[in-house]
Amino acid sequence: MINRLIQIQFARLKRQKILYLFFVVMTGIIISNGIQCAGGLDDHGMGYYAGGKFPTMCMQSYIDIVGTLFLGFISAVLICGEKASGMFAQPLLNGVSKKQLLTAKTVSIFTVALVCFLFVAAASIGTGFFLWGTHIFDQAQDYLLQMLLLLFPQTTMVLFFVLLALYMSNISGMMCASLIILLVNNLFSQFFGRYLSFVDFMYYLYAFSGYNGMEVTEKVIVSGITVNIVTGIILVYGIRRRAKNMII
Amino acid sequence: MEPLTRLYRKEIGRQKLIYIFFACFFTASFFYAFLISTPQMEEMLNINMGMVGRKNFPEFMMRFYVGTVGILFHVFLLTLFICEEDRNKMFYQPLLHGASRSGMIRSKVSAAVLMSMIFVFLTAVINYLTAFMRWGCEIFEWSAVIRTVIKYLLSGLYMAVITLGIIALCIYTRSTWKTIFFVVVYLLVDQFVYGVDIAFLQKIWVGYYLNRWTFTYEYQKVPPGELLTGIFVMALYGIAFFWLSLIRTQKIDF
Numbered sequence: 001m002i003n004r005l006i007q008i009q010f011a012r013l014k015r016q017k018i019l020y021l022f023f024v025v026m027t028g029i030i031i032s033n034g035i036q037c038a039g040g041l042d043d044h045g046m047g048y049y050a051g052g053k054f055p056t057m058c059m060q061s062y063i064d065i066v067g068t069l070f071l072g073f074i075s076a077v078l079i080c081g082e083k084a085s086g087m088f089a090q091p092l093l094n095g096v097s098k099k100q101l102l103t104a105k106t107v108s109i110f111t112v113a114l115v116c117f118l119f120v121a122a123a124s125i126g127t128g129f130f131l132w133g134t135h136i137f138d139q140a141q142d143y144l145l146q147m148l149l150l151l152f153p154q155t156t157m158v159l160f161f162v163l164l165a166l167y168m169s170n171i172s173g174m175m176c177a178s179l180i181i182l183l184v185n186n187l188f189s190q191f192f193g194r195y196l197s198f199v200d201f202m203y204y205l206y207a208f209s210g211y212n213g214m215e216v217t218e219k220v221i222v223s224g225i226t227v228n229i230v231t232g233i234i235l236v237y238g239i240r241r242r243a244k245n246m247i248i
Numbered sequence: 249m250e251p252l253t254r255l256y257r258k259e260i261g262r263q264k265l266i267y268i269f270f271a272c273f274f275t276a277s278f279f280y281a282f283l284i285s286t287p288q289m290e291e292m293l294n295i296n297m298g299m300v301g302r303k304n305f306p307e308f309m310m311r312f313y314v315g316t317v318g319i320l321f322h323v324f325l326l327t328l329f330i331c332e333e334d335r336n337k338m339f340y341q342p343l344l345h346g347a348s349r350s351g352m353i354r355s356k357v358s359a360a361v362l363m364s365m366i367f368v369f370l371t372a373v374i375n376y377l378t379a380f381m382r383w384g385c386e387i388f389e390w391s392a393v394i395r396t397v398i399k400y401l402l403s404g405l406y407m408a409v410i411t412l413g414i415i416a417l418c419i420y421t422r423s424t425w426k427t428i429f430f431v432v433v434y435l436l437v438d439q440f441v442y443g444v445d446i447a448f449l450q451k452i453w454v455g456y457y458l459n460r461w462t463f464t465y466e467y468q469k470v471p472p473g474e475l476l477t478g479i480f481v482m483a484l485y486g487i488a489f490f491w492l493s494l495i496r497t498q499k500i501d502f
Contacts, residue, residue: 018425025436032440065316066432077425084335171424172328176265179320180272187276191283 005096005104009078013108016077022070022116027123029066030058034127051132052139056146058124060209063150065182067116068205072161072178074112078105079165080174098243102162106239110158117154121147142216149208149221152228156201159235166242197223201231252342252352256359260329269321270367274374277309281382302383303392304467306375307399311462313371314403316435322367322407323414323431326360330418331427353497357415357490364411368404372397395469399461402470402478406458409482412489413454419496451477454485 013019037050037057049057082088091101128136161178168174185202190212196203197220204224207214214220260266284290285297300308333339342352379387387393413434417427438455442463450456457478461470 018429021429025433028436032443036443069320073425073428084332170328170332172324172332173265175428176269176321176324176328179317179324180265180269183276183317184272187272187279191279 001096002100002104005091005100006107008091009104009108010111012078013074013112016074018073018077019112023119026062026066026116026120029061030120030123030127033058033061034131038131051128051135052137053143054128054132054136055121055124055143056139056210058120058127059143059146059150060211062117062120063205063209064186064211067120068157068182069175069178070116071109071113071157072164072175073171075109075158075161075165076168076171076174076178078109079162080168080171084170098246099240102166102239102243106158106162109162110155113154113158114151117147117150146208146210146216149216149224150205152225153201153204153208156228156232156235157205159232159239160201163235163238163242166239166246197227199227201228204228250351250355252347252355253358256329256355257362260325260359260363263325263328266325270370270374273313273371274378276312277374277378278381280309281305281378299467302379302386303389305379305383305387306372307392307396307467309375309378310371310396310399310403314368314407314458314462318367318371318407319410319431319435322364322411323428325363326411326414326418327424327427329360330356330415331422331424334418334422335424349497349500350494353419353493357412357493360411360415361408364407365404368400368407372400398470402461402475403458405479405482406454409454409486409489412486412493416489416493416496419493419500422500452481454482457481 033049034054037054079088088101092098125136164177164181165174168177182202185200186206188196188200189203189206193203193207193214197207204220204227206212207220208216208224210216285301290297330339342355343349347355376387414427414431417430421427421430434455438453438459441449441453441456442459457474460474461478465471
């Protein structure tokens with residue numbers, strides 16, 4: 001049953017034109033970043049990322065606002081949009097449990113997150129290779145580690161968006177709430193990163209991507225993975241509780 | 249004031265997200281004012297505090313609202329105000345009570361434009377308040393105050409034009425995601441136009457003037473010639489967006 005549900009979710013996602021448009025927009029951003037980096041070698045801001053650090057820069061611009069809001073949007077479409085149109089309850093009439101339905105939705109959102117992330121990684125390495133040749137692999141060890149680590153906060157982020165979408169009643173409201181949460185988190189990560197690192201999983205979106213020159217040390221890796229696992233468990237509990245009490 | 253306009257204003261005012269957003273903005277402004285001047289922050293954020301602090305702080309903080317954040321916030325609110333209403337079949341309700349199509353859209357536009365201007369005003373008040381809390385009367389150097397107030401007024405005009413553009417998009421697309429997508433594309437193109445050196449494109453692009461006023465002439469007076477050209481281009485865009493919204497509303501099939 002769960003496989004069938006996941007297939008239905010994927011079929012719905014495949015029909016979302018915005019998914020394809022997102023790839024076009026991200027390609028545009030990556031190429032534009034590459035051209036600016038290649039042309040701004042004297043400028044410390046952009047020239048710093050030319051060559052081996054280019055994939056790190058692309059990951060940062062993906063995670064900063066575009067990618068995270070996009071994930072929020074996909075969650076909003078699959079959950080809030082369907083709740084508003086009355087389609088959310090349809091599978092439940094055919095004997096599917098709420099738990100199965102939400103698992104299928106979470107898995108499909110997570111798959112979108114993974115595909116988008118891999119796309120950014122591949123497109124940034126490809127563009128970098130075109131612009132700087134094999135120099136793009138000079139710091140491959142660093143950015144591949146960052147990419148691997150970023151999978152943890154990305155997974156937790158998906159769970160967070162699923163929980164948020166279960167509480168919001170429409171797409172616009174969900175997007176507004178996501179924007180506010182992202183901005184507040186960005187602000188607090190800048191000023192209180194040291195304290196936030198103990199409790200806030202979103203802080204590690206910035207920490208693991210080397211935002212503002214943050215270093216990925218062993219301590220950061222261990223605390224980041226721990227915080228994300230603990231938050232993930234709490235979010236799963238929250239989703240189950242909300243699904244149980246939700247009146248559809 | 250028409251009852252319909254009053255109704256729409258109340259409808260916008262009931263959005264709790266607006267109050268949450270501005271509470272967050274106040275918090276952000278407060279932390280920037282009080283914590284940014286520490287040496288670690290100056291180094292980490294690559295900011296020269298001698299330049300952005302005191303009298304220049306309200307102008308420095310303006311960029312955090314007028315631009316990506318403010319426009320995204322507007323698009324989410326306006327899609328809630330128009331597209332979601334359209335989807336719930338509430339958009340055409342006033343027509344059943346005798347309101348004309350043009351009267352309805354005029355009321356919506358006036359409520360939304362007023363909202364965008366009040367938001368810019370609120371941003372200015374918050375930034376001056378936090379700056380006053382941090383530096384006291386040092387922020388009131390009259391030439392800087394006049395320059396900053398002019399820039400906030402120009403930002404208010406820009407945000408009003410963008411609001412009209414978003415309303416036109418909402419009415420044409422009648423879809424939340426399409427509107428949000430086009431606005432995100434606009435934001436990306438806006439950055440591109442400001443970054444490249446294509447004079448013709450820059451002259452006719454509505455966002456280019458605000459970027460010039462905010463970044464190129466940061467903490468400086470805007471030359472009057474450029475100011476007038478910018479206002480003229482923005483007014484043209486505003487009229488075009490409003491006119492397009494009116495035309496589309498006349499033809500729309502509810």
